[in-house]
Structures are given as structure tokens and as C-alpha cells.
Amino acid sequence: MQETKKESWFNCDVCIFKQTICHFITDEEFESLFEATQQLKFKRNEYIMKQGAKSDYIVYLSKGRVKMNSETDSGKNIILTITNAPILLGGAIMLNDSINIFSIIAIEDCDVCLINIDILKSFIIKNGELSLKLLEFLSGMFKDSIYNFISLAHKQVNGRIADILIYLSKTIYHSNNFTLTITRKEIAEFAGCSQENVIHTLTRFHKDEIIRSEGKSIEILDMDKLIKISKIG
Amino acid sequence: MQETKKESWFNCDVCIFKQTICHFITDEEFESLFEATQQLKFKRNEYIMKQGAKSDYIVYLSKGRVKMNSETDSGKNIILTITNAPILLGGAIMLNDSINIFSIIAIEDCDVCLINIDILKSFIIKNGELSLKLLEFLSGMFKDSIYNFISLAHKQVNGRIADILIYLSKTIYHSNNFTLTITRKEIAEFAGCSQENVIHTLTRFHKDEIIRSEGKSIEILDMDKLIKISKIG
DNA sequence: CGCGAGCTTGACGTTGTTCAACTAGAGTGG
DNA sequence: CCACTCTAGTTGAACAACGTCAAGCTCGCG
Numbered sequence: 323m324q325e326t327k328k329e330s331w332f333n334c335d336v337c338i339f340k341q342t343i344c345h346f347i348t349d350e351e352f353e354s355l356f357e358a359t360q361q362l363k364f365k366r367n368e369y370i371m372k373q374g375a376k377s378d379y380i381v382y383l384s385k386g387r388v389k390m391n392s393e394t395d396s397g398k399n400i401i402l403t404i405t406n407a408p409i410l411l412g413g414a415i416m417l418n419d420s421i422n423i424f425s426i427i428a429i430e431d432c433d434v435c436l437i438n439i440d441i442l443k444s445f446i447i448k449n450g451e452l453s454l455k456l457l458e459f460l461s462g463m464f465k466d467s468i469y470n471f472i473s474l475a476h477k478q479v480n481g482r483i484a485d486i487l488i489y490l491s492k493t494i495y496h497s498n499n500f501t502l503t504i505t506r507k508e509i510a511e512f513a514g515c516s517q518e519n520v521i522h523t524l525t526r527f528h529k530d531e532i533i534r535s536e537g538k539s540i541e542i543l544d545m546d547k548l549i550k551i552s553k554i555g
Numbered sequence: 556m557q558e559t560k561k562e563s564w565f566n567c568d569v570c571i572f573k574q575t576i577c578h579f580i581t582d583e584e585f586e587s588l589f590e591a592t593q594q595l596k597f598k599r600n601e602y603i604m605k606q607g608a609k610s611d612y613i614v615y616l617s618k619g620r621v622k623m624n625s626e627t628d629s630g631k632n633i634i635l636t637i638t639n640a641p642i643l644l645g646g647a648i649m650l651n652d653s654i655n656i657f658s659i660i661a662i663e664d665c666d667v668c669l670i671n672i673d674i675l676k677s678f679i680i681k682n683g684e685l686s687l688k689l690l691e692f693l694s695g696m697f698k699d700s701i702y703n704f705i706s707l708a709h710k711q712v713n714g715r716i717a718d719i720l721i722y723l724s725k726t727i728y729h730s731n732n733f734t735l736t737i738t739r740k741e742i743a744e745f746a747g748c749s750q751e752n753v754i755h756t757l758t759r760f761h762k763d764e765i766i767r768s769e770g771k772s773i774e775i776l777d778m779d780k781l782i783k784i785s786k787i788g
Numbered sequence: 789c790g791c792g793a794g795c796t797t798g799a800c801g802t803t804g805t806t807c808a809a810c811t812a813g814a815g816t817g818g
Numbered sequence: 819c820c821a822c823t824c825t826a827g828t829t830g831a832a833c834a835a836c837g838t839c840a841a842g843c844t845c846g847c848g
Contacts, residue, residue: 392705395786400708402701423701446690447683454679457690464697468635468656471704472625475633475747478835506795514708516837521796537795537844553628711803739827749805754828770812770827 338408339382339435343459346452347445355445358438364428366503371411371426378420379436381411386432387494387503390467391511392424401512403466404429404504406494410459430503466493474514477555482513483523484552487533491542499541571641572615572668576692579685580678588678591671597661599736604644604659611653612669614644619665620727620736623700624744625657634745636699637662637737639727643692663736699726707747710788715746716756717785720766724775732774 334340334356344352360379364370364386371377373393388411390402402424405411411426446453466489473485486509491498502509506524510517527533532548534541542548567573567589577585593612597603597619604610606626621644623635635657638644644659679686699722706718719742724731735742739757743750760766765781767774775781 450680453686
């Protein structure tokens with residue numbers, strides 16, 4: 323986790339955040355926002371935003387994949403959702419008070435911009451189009467969490483694992499044949515079940531020739547069947 | 556579900572939405588927004604906003620209590636959260652596209668204003684402070700859902716029912732001694748378990764003198780114990 | 789080589805669902 | 819006034835789903 327400011331090794335010109343959000347602000351405004359922005363690199367398992375802590379920034383993830391993690395006092399974890407770049411992730415600002423109710427943790431090497439909320443807020447007040455765009459952006463991050471919530475509540479493990487495999491393939495790795503960057507334990511935390519249950523389910527899917535599962539490598543052989551399992555629950 | 560426009564039987568002067576959000580817009584702007592606002596009454600079990608449907612309004616709940624409900628193809632329901640007036644509830648606008656991913660259903664008689672999104676959007680663009688306030692308001696509605704999600708994923712039925720009882724007492728009915736306006740089936744849908752399991756758990760709590768449960772009437776006798784059960788899971 | 793982290797397997801007990809039968813109260817119609 | 823029906827709530831027993839535990843495996847790394 324190293325910081326290199328002013329001498330940006332990120333190319334802001336290709337940044338979605340700059341292109342869409344900052345499209346509405348002047349060059350000088352962008353400069354002052356940029357001055358107050360930290361550009362950081364995170365490695366796997368490093369905290370980008372910590373549950374329980376105050377944060378005065380929102381996170382723009384320009385490269386890599388992260389998990390939103392909630393941990394109990396007893397040390398149990400659940401993963402609200404997994405997401406990948408490019409995306410804007412707001413912790414505190416979206417939740418009305420300044421304390422994060424979940425953590426954002428890198429599951430791969432990530433490039434991140436931490437954008438100061440106060441300065442951004444001052445622009446929002448001056449610029450309505452910006453705020454509308456921001457509203458759209460930030461709200462998007464909840465959608466996946468809610469979907470996962472619904473999946474978790476409605477379905478049992480078979481269906482939930484099917485959902486997760488479909489989600490990983492379509493939204494996270496963009497392929498039917500992908501190499502996991504998360505552990506079975508993390509899949510279990512995502513599905514809200516035990517690690518052993520994940521493994522049992524995966525081997526069952528493997529035997530039924532719905533997927534090919536070999537260590538970190540997973541290939542979806544029969545997407546239709548997987549969707550059917552997801553629908554049944 | 557009857558409509559009475561222009562001759563408002565709601566008193567806008569005591570409306571939180573008007574006081575906070577509309578504080579930032581002019582009287583004329585408020586008038587034009589008011590013209591495009593439907594004031595409606597809903598009875599128990601009526602849909603205020605329907606899952607799968609498009610909606611071009613956000614919901615201001617000025618009286619009553621509602622549930623956010625998600626239903627599967629197979630007819631199973633889960634309740635994302637229950638909330639009460641006064642509160643602003645956005646469906647589509649918060650979720651980046653125009654299709655509602657859950658329903659909002661009255662669980663008691665409700666007074667509701669349906670506020671046109673397009674007109675509101677035009678004010679947001681013109682007025683940054685309004686949009687900031689709106690962002691805060693709308694984001695609040697997700698907080699409870701996320702908390703419930705975490706409870707559901709982390710805990711087993713004992714802890715989830717404890718969570719729900721605490722939530723109902725503190726946030727919904729504002730008393731340790733309240734009369735339920737939802738059925739056991741709805742508690743089950745809230746807790747993500749079967750109706751029988753809810754009843755078994757409630758009678759267990761009753762026998763252990765943690766609560767007094769008599770039909771719709773519930774009294775929390777030992778809040779400390781309930782909190783302990785919630786923490787253990 | 790030895791160690792540890794991640795993964796896998798099967799046995800077993802707990803938790804929770806399903807099912808079926810029963811109760812209580814509210815509304816309806818003769 | 820009494821049947822009747824409908825809905826909500828309740829109970830217990832059988833069964834399935836799931837978590838826990840314990841043991842062993844594999845692979846990368848010092």
C-alpha cells in the first residue's frame with residue numbers, strides 16, 4: 323500500500339469517473355479535487371475501507387476486484403457482494419452517517435482513488451448534473467447486494483451456489499471459464515454457508531457435469547442447467 | 556385507494572419532505588411539484604409500488620407502515636425491511652434503471668405522496684443542496700435492508716427473531732409493549748424461515764419469560780436477554 | 789524435507805422444513 | 819341462534835438440509 327501523489331501513475335484521461343462525473347466540473351475544480359485525492363495500490367486482503375471506522379472519502383476502484391465484507395464480534399464474516407473495476411464505491415456517504423457498516427477489502431491487486439467527500443460535496447451543491455450522475459453511480463453499488471440478499475433469503479445452498487457461479491462468470495470474470503481469485507471459504511461467506519457445504523455442492527455439480535471444477539479453475543459446462551437450479555432454489 | 560388532488564387532505568405544512576427537501580426550492584417550484592404529485596390513501600396489503608413494474612415517481616410515506624417485499628416466480632416472499640412514516644422511499648431511481656426490484660406494500664392504512672421523478676430531477680439539476688439532502692434521505696432506506704441482510708446471513712432463527720423483535724420494538728412500534736400489525740407468516744418472511752419456526756421460537760421465548768406473547772400483542776419483558784440472544788446468533 | 793494454508797471427504801448431530809391435525813375467532817347465511 | 823366456512827395461529831412428529839468435527843490430502847515455500 324504505497325502512495326504516489328502528484329506524479330500520477332494512473333492515467334486520469336481514461337478514468338470513467340473523470341469522464342462521467344468530472345465531465346460536469348471545470349478544469350480548475352478537477353485540479354482541486356485531484357489535489358485532495360489519494361491514489362493508492364492495494365494487495366489482496368488489504369482493507370480499502372474498514373467497518374466501524376469513519377471515512378471522509380469515497381472509493382473509485384480503477385483496477386482490480388474487491389469484496390464488501392461484514393464481520394461480527396464473534397469473528398464470522400459474510401460477503402455482501404463482490405465487484406470489479408471500474409466502479410465508484412461509497413461507504414459512509416451512502417449510509418447517512420460517517421461510520422462504515424461494512425469493509426471493502428481487495429481480493430486482487432487493486433488501483434484505487436480515494437476521493438475526498440467534503441470537496442466533492444461542495445461541487446455537488448454547485449452542480450446539479452454532477453450530483454444526479456453521482457446518485458446514479460452510487461446507487462448502483464447497492465443493487466448487487468440486494469440481489470444477493472434476495473438469493474440468500476429465498477434459496478438453499480444449491481441455488482445460492484448456482485447464483486454465485488453465474489454472477490462470477492457473467493459479472494466478475496466475464497467468461498464461462500475462469501480462475502478464481504477467492505478461496506472456497508470466501509465463496510462460503512458469500513453464500514452464507516459452511517466451507518464444506520460449498521465443496522460438497524461444487525463436487526456434486528462437477529459429477530453432474532454442470533461445471534468442471536479443478537482447484538481454482540472453474541468452467542461452466544451447462545449454463546442452462548445452472549440457471550434452472552438457480553430458479554428452483 | 557382513492558385520489559383527491561388539489562384539495563389536499565394532507566397538511567403539507569407539517570410534512571418532513573416539504574420542510575427539508577423543499578426548503579431549498581422556491582414557492583413556485585413547489586407548486587409545480589405539488590401539481591404533479593398524487594396524494595393517495597392505501598389500505599393494508601395494497602401495493603404502493605410493484606416489483607417488475609416501471610415507476611416514474613418516488614414515494615413519500617407520511618402516515619402508516621409499509622413492507623418492502625420481494626417475491627419469486629414460485630410465489631415465495633421475503634421482506635427486505637419494514638419501515639414507518641415519515642420516510643422517503645425510492646424504488647427505481649435508486650436502482651439505476653426504471654424497473655422496481657421489490658414491491659412496497661402497505662401493512663397498515665397509509666397516507667402517501669407519489670412525487671414525480673422527472674420534475675424532481677429537473678430541480679436536482681438546478682439545486683445542489685436539494686440533491687445532497689435527497690441523497691442522504693434516499694440512502695437511509697437501504698441501511699435497514701443491509702442490516703437485515705447481515706442478520707439473516709450471520710445468525711440462525713433464534714437470533715434473527717430476536718433481531719426482529721428488537722427492531723419492531725425500537726424502530727417500528729416505539730414501545731416494549733406493542734400490538735403487531737403483521738402476521739406470523741410475515742414475520743417468517745422477514746426472518747427468512749418457516750411460519751412454524753417463528754411460532755416455535757416465540758413460544759420458547761414466552762416460556763423463558765423473555766417476552767409475553769398473546770396473539771397480536773407482544774411485550775418484551777427482558778430486553779437484555781433478547782440482545783444477548785441477538786449477539787450470540 | 790517439513791510445515792502450513794487451502795482443499796476434500798465422510799460421519800454424525802443439530803437445526804429447520806414439511807406435513808397433517810387441531811384450535812380459536814370472525815364473518816355469513818339460514 | 820346455530821351451523822358453516824375461512825383465516826390465523828398452534829402443536830408435534832418425521833424427514834431433509836446443513837453445520838461441525840476429525841482426518842487426510844495437496845501444493846507451494848522456506
